[in-house]
Structure formats: C-alpha cells, structure tokens
Amino acid sequence: MLKANAPKCNIRGNVVVEENPYLPERARIVRKFDLTRDVRFFQVRICDPDKVMTWTTNYKPGQFMMVSLPNAGEAPFSITSTPSRPGLFEFCIRKVGRLTSKLFELKENDYIWLRGPFGNGFPVEMMYGKDLLFVAGGLGAAPLRSVLLYALDYRDRFGKIFYLYGARTPDDMLFREEFFRMKERDDFECYLTVDADPTGLWPFDIGVVTSLFKYVNVDADNTVAIVCGPPVMYKYVVDEFLKIGIPDDHIFMTLERKMKCGIGKCGQCVVEHKYTCVDGPVFTLWDVKNIRTLI
Amino acid sequence: MRVFKLKRENFIPFMKGLSKFGELWGPVRKGDRYVYANEPPEKFVLNAIRTIVPAKKFFLPQKSTILKFKNNEWREHYDVKKRVIFGLHPCDIHALNIYHKFYTRLYPDPYYLKNRENTLIVGLSCLPDENCFCHLTDTETVNEGFDLFLTDLGDKFLVWVGSPKGDESLKLVKDLIEDTTQKDIDEYVEWRKKRRSMFKVSLDLEGMPEILTFNYDSPIWEQMGTACLSCGTCTMVCPSCTCFDVDDEFDIRTDEMNRQRYWYSCVFREYSMVAGGHNFREARSERLKLWYTHKLVGFMSEYGSPACVGCGRCVVSCPVDINVITVAKALLKEKPDAFWARMASSNVEVQHA
Structure with missing residues (x-):
C-alpha cells in the first residue's frame, strides 16, 4: 500500500537510501x-x-x-x-x-x-531578536564558540549579547587571544574568569564562572541562555539563570554522550527514550526536567 | 487479506518451491531448544516455540562488515543473500515491525534495508507454552510485516498473503495451494479459541508505563542490580533490541581495514562510558533500569506501543531470572516468584557495577 509521508520508496514500497549515512x-x-x-x-x-x-x-x-x-x-x-x-x-x-x-x-x-x-543544533532562527547569554566552562567553549561567532556575524539580528567564560587557569582557557580581542568590541559583553591564577598575570576576574553573573543585565523574558561545560557546572549555572528569571524552555544546554553512529541507531547515547545524537545534543531545561538522567 | 489452503502433505514441496526465491532457513532442533538453520524443510520443527536467538540476526547480523578501507578510500560493503525465512511466530514478526520502524526512521539504514528486501518472510502459527505472554502485549496475531503466513490447522495450513512479494512468491507454488472453504474458516475460529485458552501468564502489562514511572526510585532496581551478571543475554535474545557497537578490524589477508558492526548491550559496563572514563551509568541497577524503561516506557512514547512482544526469550534465557515478568510482578507488588524468593533467602550485599 502506498502511504502518504512515507520515506522515499521505490515501486515495490522498499525504502530507498540515496547516501549511506555510515560512509565517511x-x-x-x-x-x-x-x-x-x-x-x-x-x-x-x-x-x-x-x-x-x-x-x-x-x-x-x-x-x-x-x-x-x-x-x-x-x-x-x-x-x-x-x-x-x-x-x-x-x-x-x-x-x-x-x-x-x-x-x-x-x-x-x-x-x-x-x-x-x-544532531539538532541550536535553533538559531528562534533566537532572532532575543538577548543572548552564553556561559561556558572549560572545553564547553568549543560548541558555544560556534553559536557565538554565528550571532556576532549576524549581529543585527540579536539583542544584547553576554558571553561568560570560566576556565581553571589562564593556561586552560581555549581561544584565549581570540576572546581577549573580543573584549575590546563594544557591541557585546565578554567576561572571562579563571578559578586560580598561578601566573599572577591574569588581568580579569578570578573565581568560578557564576561570579560573573553580577555583570549580566538582560531582559529575562526575552533572553535565550546557553550553557556548556563540565557536568558539575550545570546545576549552579542553571540556578543563576532561574534567579534572573529566564524561562525553562529558553535555557539551552549541549550534552556529551558516547556515540557510535550519530544517526539514532546504535543506542549508546540513549537517555530514557531520547537518542542524544538525533534528539540532542542541544536540550532545554524543560527536557532536563522531563527526561530523567539527562544531566 | 488473501487466504489460501495448503494440504499438509504438500508442505515439503511448498517449501521447496519457495526455496527458488533463496536459501531456505527454518527452525530446527538444537539440544532441547531451537535455532534458525539453513536446512532442508524435512528437518523443520513445526511446533517449535521460540528459537534461542530471534530472527533479527538475519537483518542485523551478530557481526558484519559495513565498510572497507583501502587506498585512502572507504567503500560500502554489503554481504546480502536471498533468503526465505520460515517459522517466524506472530511475536517475531511484530518484533521485526519494530525493527523496521526503527531502522527506517530519520536516517534509513541501508544494510537493514538490503537484507530486508532480499528476504521472504514466511510466518508460522504457534501454540503458547508456559512462558509466552504475547496475549498481554497485544502481539498474538499479526496483520502486516510478513510475506506469507501459515496457520497450522492439523491436516492443512491456511496461507495468508501479506505483501506483494508474498503474492509474487506464490507463483512458485501455484499448483500446491487451493481456495479456502467455509469449513476451513470455522476450523480456524475454533483453533483461535483453543489457542487463546492456552496462555498461562496473567499480568497487568498495560499499566507498565505509569507503574515504571512511579517506581523510578524503587529499591527493587538496586536489588536486581545485585543479582544481575551484566552478561547481556537478555539483550542478545530480545527480538526488539537494536543496539550495536562499531569497531575497525585490520584484515591481514586482504590488506583492508574492515569497519565492523556487532551486537552490543546496554547492560555492559562500557555502554555509557565516554573517553576519559566518565560513566553515565556506573551502577548495574541503572543499566537494568535503562533497559526496562526504554522497552516499556520510552518506546511507548516514541512509537505508541511497548517494545516487548511477549516472546518469553528473556524468561527462558536470563541465568538469574530477571525478566519482564519478574520485574513487572515485583513492581506490581504481586506475590514473589522464584527470583524474589531466592533474593530474599540469600544475604548478598548490595554492590555497584
């Protein structure tokens, strides 16, 4: 029987695969x-x-x-x-x-x-016109850099932009020089912090990343918050978001799991019934509340 | 659906006729259990209950090469044979339908599809034993997912045609089948009544999504985690388990790198472990809980039905008797069965991983 909205089929009704998704x-x-x-x-x-x-x-x-x-x-x-x-x-x-x-x-x-x-990626179109609040910790700066650069390249489409980044020491900060230069820009706010500074030369804040929230000044209802970092960081950062008054479904986080296929088949990234590789890796705080063991 | 009649004495010629489609596989005896084997139809056991390993092995083999690497180039690798698989019971076909939904969604899997396209699925009716519970999972009859389906009525079979491929294959045996009469239909109705009365397991499986959700933090999981061996048998014999792992293997004979895909299990410790050693499910109880919540709750919200088809393979295979029935009974707080009696009598300390 021919069905509406079926995957692409041949005349026998067999699903046709045009490109092998496993082929690198x-x-x-x-x-x-x-x-x-x-x-x-x-x-x-x-x-x-x-x-x-x-x-x-x-x-x-x-x-x-x-x-x-x-x-x-x-x-x-x-x-x-x-x-x-x-x-x-x-x-x-x-x-x-x-x-x-x-x-x-x-x-x-x-x-x-x-x-x-x-993966699903960040819904950048839905963020147009909104204030953006990024919070990165350690290697979490890697995925956030993608969306931050995107927002800066299309700067006019977004409201205020805050970027808070914490690393363990100045030596552990990714893209250090790039962010130093960004601090000089006047069309967005970039704040950097380190937990400890053995060099004694760090010119900015010292402390955990949540200590940077004192600089944040956004329109809470109209703000998208994005966080990525080590697992221990999420709870503290999310608490700060909620304190500001950002709604659950405006708080995004990107998560890490073991994956072998990337296309929702091998099962190793499964969390309850969600496959992180196709239903994630970007989740909202609502997802986190709804799907147990997500973080 | 089109239905024909096949006299019992014509069964062997019927199967031999179908084997022109491809290699003939069916249930044969192995020890005190059954396996699908490539044997002549005379060896097929028509009253075989469940096979040790389900028919998923034909569509996602235990181990298969999906890609080959040579001269800086990855190439697809298919190892597909034309096969007729005989003897799938309704539960097995329901499980294949789950496989089909799963492997054709989002990014359709080309290996699964090639295997499926080259397989003629010939179902066979069955009478339940004490471990069958397909009447509780709503999988005791099947309307789609097979090419042909035989209902064994003693001196004859009813042959149901379930797909264009099945219809086509009947051309290979057109002299052996005949039209059904009212008497055959009456006999079939009687047979169904008899079959229905033979089920022994009784349990409220329908309420499982809620029950499991409410019991998410129940101490039962911890207790089962103590007994579980993390051997992965439940996932290997489960006809709806789809997980696999991928690894590269160097073939010294052909100087090629083979990317292998093989069955994997969510109860293995390494399943949720990422590079650097962080394990999202360190405790055995958490991994067991994942299996049961994924089968009975998660799958429900994704596909509208649970991923358990009531075949009873976990019931007969788990060495420590952790299976859908014992878990459901424990969660429903029904009277303890063998597993829980044994748990109570042993003084095992609760341990992790």
Missing part, C-alpha cells in the same frame, strides 16, 4: 595548533570540491561530526566553527583516548574522515 567523507587537515596543554585546534577541509561549500554552509551551530581514522575508531566532536564562515570545519579536540591520541599524531595535510553534521 575524506577531509584534509589545513591547520592545527595547540590551544592548551591537552587541547588541540584542527581546521579541516573536505577533499571533494563539490561538497566543500554545501557541507560547510548547511549546518547549525551546536551540531557535531563523527570524526574517524581507520583502525582508531570514530567519535563525535562538536563543530566549533560557524556556518556563517564556510569553507572549513573546525574542531577542538582533547587528548583523552585511543582516537584522540592518534589524531594528535597527525600532521598538517594529513587525511581525516568525517560524517555529518549530525
């Missing part, structure tokens, strides 16, 4: 440099010239890609670049396991393989 695309490392002691920045370009522009413009901030190397496995990484600056994909990768150790051995011009982009 080859890319080349254009540039790499260390952001901190154990986090490295990779700029990569899809090798197939026909795909470069379509792939790097048709994604949303907050989406991730499955990055792989033959015999080292495959893992999800947030895209830290923005679709408003197409041509390249950027990733911040921390050396923690088998795959990332192999990635750290690569030189510029070496190949890596990508699938994606996957």
Whole structure:
C-alpha cells in the first residue's frame, strides 16, 4: 500500500537510501595548533570540491561530526566553527583516548574522515531578536564558540549579547587571544574568569564562572541562555539563570554522550527514550526536567 | 487479506518451491531448544516455540562488515543473500515491525534495508507454552510485516498473503495451494479459541508505563542490580533490541581495514562510558533500569506501543531470572516468584557495577 509521508520508496514500497549515512567523507587537515596543554585546534577541509561549500554552509551551530581514522575508531566532536564562515570545519579536540591520541599524531595535510553534521543544533532562527547569554566552562567553549561567532556575524539580528567564560587557569582557557580581542568590541559583553591564577598575570576576574553573573543585565523574558561545560557546572549555572528569571524552555544546554553512529541507531547515547545524537545534543531545561538522567 | 489452503502433505514441496526465491532457513532442533538453520524443510520443527536467538540476526547480523578501507578510500560493503525465512511466530514478526520502524526512521539504514528486501518472510502459527505472554502485549496475531503466513490447522495450513512479494512468491507454488472453504474458516475460529485458552501468564502489562514511572526510585532496581551478571543475554535474545557497537578490524589477508558492526548491550559496563572514563551509568541497577524503561516506557512514547512482544526469550534465557515478568510482578507488588524468593533467602550485599 502506498502511504502518504512515507520515506522515499521505490515501486515495490522498499525504502530507498540515496547516501549511506555510515560512509565517511575524506577531509584534509589545513591547520592545527595547540590551544592548551591537552587541547588541540584542527581546521579541516573536505577533499571533494563539490561538497566543500554545501557541507560547510548547511549546518547549525551546536551540531557535531563523527570524526574517524581507520583502525582508531570514530567519535563525535562538536563543530566549533560557524556556518556563517564556510569553507572549513573546525574542531577542538582533547587528548583523552585511543582516537584522540592518534589524531594528535597527525600532521598538517594529513587525511581525516568525517560524517555529518549530525544532531539538532541550536535553533538559531528562534533566537532572532532575543538577548543572548552564553556561559561556558572549560572545553564547553568549543560548541558555544560556534553559536557565538554565528550571532556576532549576524549581529543585527540579536539583542544584547553576554558571553561568560570560566576556565581553571589562564593556561586552560581555549581561544584565549581570540576572546581577549573580543573584549575590546563594544557591541557585546565578554567576561572571562579563571578559578586560580598561578601566573599572577591574569588581568580579569578570578573565581568560578557564576561570579560573573553580577555583570549580566538582560531582559529575562526575552533572553535565550546557553550553557556548556563540565557536568558539575550545570546545576549552579542553571540556578543563576532561574534567579534572573529566564524561562525553562529558553535555557539551552549541549550534552556529551558516547556515540557510535550519530544517526539514532546504535543506542549508546540513549537517555530514557531520547537518542542524544538525533534528539540532542542541544536540550532545554524543560527536557532536563522531563527526561530523567539527562544531566 | 488473501487466504489460501495448503494440504499438509504438500508442505515439503511448498517449501521447496519457495526455496527458488533463496536459501531456505527454518527452525530446527538444537539440544532441547531451537535455532534458525539453513536446512532442508524435512528437518523443520513445526511446533517449535521460540528459537534461542530471534530472527533479527538475519537483518542485523551478530557481526558484519559495513565498510572497507583501502587506498585512502572507504567503500560500502554489503554481504546480502536471498533468503526465505520460515517459522517466524506472530511475536517475531511484530518484533521485526519494530525493527523496521526503527531502522527506517530519520536516517534509513541501508544494510537493514538490503537484507530486508532480499528476504521472504514466511510466518508460522504457534501454540503458547508456559512462558509466552504475547496475549498481554497485544502481539498474538499479526496483520502486516510478513510475506506469507501459515496457520497450522492439523491436516492443512491456511496461507495468508501479506505483501506483494508474498503474492509474487506464490507463483512458485501455484499448483500446491487451493481456495479456502467455509469449513476451513470455522476450523480456524475454533483453533483461535483453543489457542487463546492456552496462555498461562496473567499480568497487568498495560499499566507498565505509569507503574515504571512511579517506581523510578524503587529499591527493587538496586536489588536486581545485585543479582544481575551484566552478561547481556537478555539483550542478545530480545527480538526488539537494536543496539550495536562499531569497531575497525585490520584484515591481514586482504590488506583492508574492515569497519565492523556487532551486537552490543546496554547492560555492559562500557555502554555509557565516554573517553576519559566518565560513566553515565556506573551502577548495574541503572543499566537494568535503562533497559526496562526504554522497552516499556520510552518506546511507548516514541512509537505508541511497548517494545516487548511477549516472546518469553528473556524468561527462558536470563541465568538469574530477571525478566519482564519478574520485574513487572515485583513492581506490581504481586506475590514473589522464584527470583524474589531466592533474593530474599540469600544475604548478598548490595554492590555497584
């Protein structure tokens, strides 16, 4: 029987797959440099010239890609670049396991393989006209940089923008110089803090990231708050959002899980019945209240 | 639906005729249980209850190569055979329908679809044993998801045609089937009544979503976590379990890298562990709870029906008797069965992971 709204089928009623979602695309490392002691920045370009522009413009901030190397496995990484600056994909990768150790051995011009982009990403269109409040902790700056740069590239479409970023020490801060330069801009507010400063040279705030909320001045009902950081951080930051009066469904967070497919099949990222790879990784505070064990 | 009649003496020629479609697989005896095997139809056991491993193995094999890597290029790899699979009971076909919904949603899975396209599914009716509970999960009869379905009425079979592919395949055996009469229909109605009366398990499974939600923090999970071996048997034998893992394997003979996909289980400790060692479900009780809430609650809100089809495989397979029935009974606070009696008599300390 032919059904309305069915997936694309052939005449026998069998679903047709045009592109194998498991097949990785080859890319080349254009540039790499260390952001901190154990986090490295990779700029990569899809090798197939026909795909470069379509792939790097048709994604949303907050989406991730499955990055792989033959015999080292495959893992999800947030895209830290923005679709408003197409041509390249950027990733911040921390050396923690088998795959990332192999990635750290690569030189510029070496190949890596990508699938994606996957995940829901941030609903940037729904944020138009609203004040934005970003709170990042540690490596959480990687996915948030994508949406922050997007908002700054289309600055006129958004209200006030606040960016609060906390790291353990000045040496652990990702994109330190980039954010230093951003502090000089007068069209948005960027506040940086470190938990401790062994160098004694840190010119800005010292303390946990929530201590930066004293600078925040937004129209609560008309604000979208976005948080990403280590698991322990969420509760404290969310409490601050609620204190300001931001509604639950305006509070977004992007979460980490183990993933092997990225397309809602392998099950390893499942939380209750939600697959983080397709129903996330961006969730609202309402989702967190509704779906147990999400954070 | 179109229905025909097949005389019992014509069963073997019927199966041999269908085998022109592809390799013939059906339930054969292995020890005191059954498995799907590629054997001549004379060996098929028509009153086989559940097989050890469900028919999902034909659509998502225990281990398969999905991609091959050579000369800096990944290529798709398919290992598809034309097969006729005989002997799937209504519960098995319902489970395949769950598989179908799951593997064709969002990003349709090309490997599943190739296997499915090349398989002729020939269902077979069954009479329940003491561990069957498909009457509680609403999966005791089946209307779609098969190509042909045989109802065993003793001296004859009713042959239901469920798909264009099934209809096409009947051309291979058109001399063996005949039209049904009123007498056959009467016999079928009688047979259904008899089958209905044979179920032994009685339990309120319909209320499970609420019951499980209310009992999310129940100490029962902790107790079961103590007994659970994290062996993964429940997920391997469950016909609606879909999870898999992916790993690369170097093939020294062909100088190729194979990307393998193999069955995986949410009760394994590494299931929710991310790089760096953080585990989102460290305790065994949390992993068990995930399995049951996903099957009986989560799946319900996503697809409108639970992912349990009442086949009873977890009931006969779990070495420590943790299964849908014991869990549901415990949550419903019904009188304790063997598992809970044993739990009460042993003084095992509650331990994690």
